[in-house]
Amino acid sequence: MLGVSLIVFSLLSLLPGSAALAILGPGATNAQVAHLSQQLGLNQPFVERYLIWVGHAITGNLGTSLLTNQPVIAEIEQRLPVSFEIMVISYILSLGTAIPVAILAARRPRGIADSINRLFSTVALSVPGFVTALLLILVFSVKLGLLPTEGFVPLAHGLVPNVKSLILPSASVSVGLFANYSRILRSDMIDQLRNEDYVLTARAKGIGQWRILFLHVAKNSLFPLITVVGTNFGYLIGGVVVVENVFGLPGMGQLMQYSILNRDYTVVQGEVILIAVAVILMNLVTDLAYIFLDPRVRYGATGN
C-alpha cells in the first residue's frame, strides 16, 4: 500500500516544473513559473513533499485540484456513486448470466448452450470494451431507439430512468466479465462432473443431473468463481472508465480522463490512490469470502 503510493507520487513528481507550467500556460515566463512552483511547494526536497502528502492523505485531504481549486476529495465524492452503480449493475448482469449459462453448458458439453457460449466468449474477449459499447449503442439507441445514447439520470429522478441510463454501459462492461466467468465456471463444473468421486456417489444414489449440478457441483464452483471475480476487478475498473467516456457519464473514470488530459496531477494522484485502495480492499473481500465459505475453515478438522 505504502509502496504503491510511493511509486505513484514519485512518478508524478518527477517533473515538478511542468505542473506550474501547465497552470500558467505556455506563455508564462520563467520567473512566473519559478514563483508558482515555490508557492505550490514544488521546490522542496522530494522526501519532505512525500511525507507531507502522505500525512494529508491519511487525514482525508488529497490535495486541491490544480484546475478547479476544489478539494480533490470533494470532486471524487461527487462522482463515486455513478461509477459504483455501474460496477454493481455490471456484477449483477455478468454473474446473473454467467452462472446459468455455465450450468447449462456443463450439463451438456458441446451442446447448444455450450457451443454458443464458447463462440460468444471467444468473440467477446477479442473486442475492446468501447467497441462493445458503441455496438450496443448502435443497436439499442440508434436503430431501436430504446435506450438513451448518453447522459446520466440520478436515482433521485426515478429508478427506471436511472437504470435505463446505466444499463447499456453496464452491459458493455459485463460482456467481457461474462466471458471470463462463464469459461471458468463451465470448465470447473465439467471437471467436477467428470473427475470428482462425490459426483459418482451422488449418481450411485440415483440423483438426477440437475440436482447434482445445483446442489453438489455449484457450491464447490464458488471458489474458483470468487478467485476470477477478484482477478478481474482491474478489468472492471478499466471498463468503467471507458464506458463513462463513451456514454458521457459523470463518474470517476471521466474525471480521470479529463484530469490526465489537462495535467491535473493532484486529482490523478488522488484517484489512483483510491483505486489502489479499492483493489486491496477487493483482495481482502475475496480472501474473507474464501474463509467464510469453506467449511473446512469454519469447522476445524478433527479427524485426519
Added chain:
Amino acid sequence: MALPVTDNLAQTEPAEATLPFWARSHFRMRRSALALYIPLGALILLVVACFFGPWILHLPPASFANIANSNLPLGSPGHLLGTDQLGNDMLSRTLVGGRVSMVVGFGATLVGFVIGTSIGVVAGYFGGAVETVLMRILDMVLAFPSLILAMTLVVFLGPSERNEIIAISFFAIPNYARLSRAATLKIREREYVLVGRVIGAGPRHIMIRHVFSNVLPSLLTIVPLTVAVAMIIEATLSFLGLGVRPPTPSWGNMIAQGQATMSIAPQDIIIPAVGLFLTVLFLNLTAEQWRLRISQ
C-alpha cells in the same frame, strides 16, 4: 501410453475445454496442424496488408485529403471502403491505422518480454532477498488495473506512439516476470544446471545458456496473447485521446472520430473495429493452438 486406470473412467477432456466448437475429435491429427496455421496465416496476411498494402495497391494517402470527398459510401469508385468525414480514404486509413496498433502492441510486448523475463530469471535464480523485493514490487504493479496504469503513465510522458509502448509495457513486465520466475524455479534444480555449477560456470553463463533457453518455449506461447491485450489497451488509449492523436490514424482514434457520425455512417466505426477484432481474434487463436501443440 500407460493403461488407463480402470478406477478413473472419466473421459478426461484435455484443454479441449477452450477450443472453439467447430473442432471435432475425429480430425485430431489434421486439426492440430491446420488449426494453428490458419489463424497464424491470416495474422501474417493482416500484418502484410497493413504495412505493405497501401503501397502495393497504390491507395490514396491516409490523411489530408480533399474534404469535398467526405462521407462517400462503400464501393465508391477509387475508394473501396468509402471515405470518412474528412474525405480520407477509409481503406487506406484503416490499413495505416493498423500499423500503429500492431507496432505498439508488438513493441510493448517485446519490451515487457525482455525486461520481464530478465527480471524473472534473475529473481528465480538468485532467490533470497533479491527475489522477495523484486516480486513484491511486481505484485503491486500487477494488482493494479492495466488500463489505469497505462493512463497514468501517459500523463507525464505525453501522448504519443513511443510513450504508449513504454506505458503499456508496464503491464506486460510483471506478467512475464512471474511466469519466467516460476519456470526458472522449476528448472533451477534440474540436472544440467547443477552440472553447469559443478564445472564452475559463472551464474551469468548458466542463466543465459541453460535456464533462459528452457524457459523460453513456454513463455513464447504467451506472447501472442500479450500482443492482443496490448493492442486492445492501445486502441482504448487512442480512443480516449491519450494515445496516438489525429491526423495520424490508429484504429482507436478512428473509432472515436466515427462516433460523431455513428447514426448515418456506422461503417466509420465498424471497419476499424473489424480490423482490430480480426487481429486480436487471430492472435488469441494462434496462442491457444500453439499452447496445445506444445503441451502434447
Added chain:
Amino acid sequence: MHPATGDDVHSSGTAAPAAVSVATADAPALPGTEGHEALIEVRDLKVTIPFRGQDVYAVRGVTFDVHRDSTVVLVGESGSGKSVTARSMLGLLPPATTISGSVKFEGHELVGLSEKQWRQHRATGISIVFQDPTRSLNPTMRIGHQIGEGIRRHFGVSRAAALDRATELLDMVGIGSPKERVRDYPHQLSGGMRQRVMMAIAISCDPKVLIADEPTTALDVTTEAQIMELLLSLQSQLHMGLLLITHNMGLAFTYGDEIAVMYAGRIVESAPKEELVRHVRMPYTNGLLGSLPAVDDLPHSQLAAMQGRPPDAMTTPRGCAFQPRCPIAEARCTEQAPPLAVLDGTHACACWYPL
C-alpha cells in the same frame, strides 16, 4: 450403451464350446445356496470403453451370480476389469461405452437401460461403496444431508424425516453420538468414519445388493478389519447380496463365500471358498496366493512376486492372456485361449493345464 446384442464386434476370440460354455450355462452353483435366490445374474458381460480414440477392452466376457445373503468376491490385479464390472451394474460408465451381454437384477435386464431407468434401480436395488471415502464425499455438504439425499429422492420423505433416518443409519454403522455427528462436514471425520458414512449412504435406501469396490484400500489395517466386520454385519442385518471387489487375496479368502479371480477382463477361476482353499487350479491364482506373506515366513524373506505385468487392455491376445507370465505354459496356450470350463460341480477354471 448398446442393448444386449450378444457377441459384439470386440469379441476376444474366445471359442466357447457349447457343452461347458459359460455364456449360456448358469454360473457354478454355490453349495448351500439352493434356497437363496440369485439377485444378480451376469452373463457374458463385455465392456469396451473408448479412451483417446482407442478402444479399451476392459471386460471381455464375465459370468457370475450374486445371491442374497452371500458374498461373492471378485479378486484381481489393477486393470483386470473388476471395477468396470462393478460400475456396469449401476450404469456408472462413461456414455460412449459399449456394453454387451446381460446383467439381470431380479429378472430385469439392466444392459441398455436409459439413464432415467437406471436411477430407479440405483440405491434401492443395487448400491455401492467406493474406495476412497475422502473423495467420495462432497466436502461442502453436511453428512446428514448426503445420507438423507437418496432417501428423499426415492421415498419422498420430508427433510426432517430424512435427517432422523440418517441419524439412525449413523448409529447402525457404529458412529458414536450420531445426533451431533449428523451435522458434521466430512473433513471433521477420520478416514474410517468417513467410510462408515459411505456405507450408511449405501444402505440408506434398503438395497438388495451391495457392491463394495475396494472398500478398505484407502484405510489402514486396523480400520480395515473394523470396516469389513461392519460390512458383513450390515449384510446379514439387511439380508443383502454382497459383491466385494478387491485385489487383496487375504480379504477375499477371509470374507468371501464364493471367489472369482479376474485377469485381463475375464474370470479365470471361480469356486466356493472352501473348494478353492483345498485345491487351486489356475496357475495365476496360485501365483497370487504364493505372493502373500505367510505367518511362518522367516523375517526379511523375499516375497515370491509374479514376473511380468498384465496385458495391455487395448490389445486382444490370441491365446491365453496369462501365457507370457505362466510358469507352466505350453504351445497350445499361445494359440488358443482356454474357455472358462467347469471342472467339477462348483469349480470353474480357464486353463488348458489346470493344476
